[in-house]
Amino acid sequence: MPETIIRKVREQRNYTQDFVAKQMGISQNAYSKIENGYTQLTVKHIKELSKILEVSLMELLRDDFEIHKPNHIHTESINKDNLLMAINQIADKLNEKHPQKHDFYPIVMSLLQTVDTTVDNIH
Structure with missing residues (x-):
């Protein structure tokens, strides 16, 4: 889940919930609800967190939206x-x-x- 990734990245950066919350302009309690999955993430949240945590949008979404390389790529031309x-x-x-x-x-x-x-x- 993105919440797990967000928490993990935040902790790797040694950021507190309070720090990230202030950067987002929300309370620490509201931010905690994001990390714990009580508040549904919006595109705006993901964009803000991407900037604050200095990671790509795809990195934050990778559990829910992971793109896999196909096992077989068609090399022949299609019409x-x-x-x-x-x-x-x-x-x-x-x-x-x-x-x-x-x-x-x-x-x-x-x-x-x-x-x-x-x-x-x-x-």
Whole structure:
């Protein structure tokens, strides 16, 4: 859980809960609730903690959102129609979800924007 990672990194930096809480502009009690999983982390919390603890966003999220290298990478060329079909299937799945109920929605949208930019740069 991100809370465990946050606590671990904070302790490695020898930061107190009070120090991190003050940096975030919240009480030590409110910060403690974040570390203990009583307060749900928001994107804003993760961004603030990333800066304060001097670690990447992905490092803080690695338990819940770990990207694994595939066992087998297709090296053969795929055609445009198959790629578009796969993208449309992903879009359909995303459209079935309610964005306000998923913390990782902004991350998924960011990944899709990166893919979009990458495709724009393909000649």
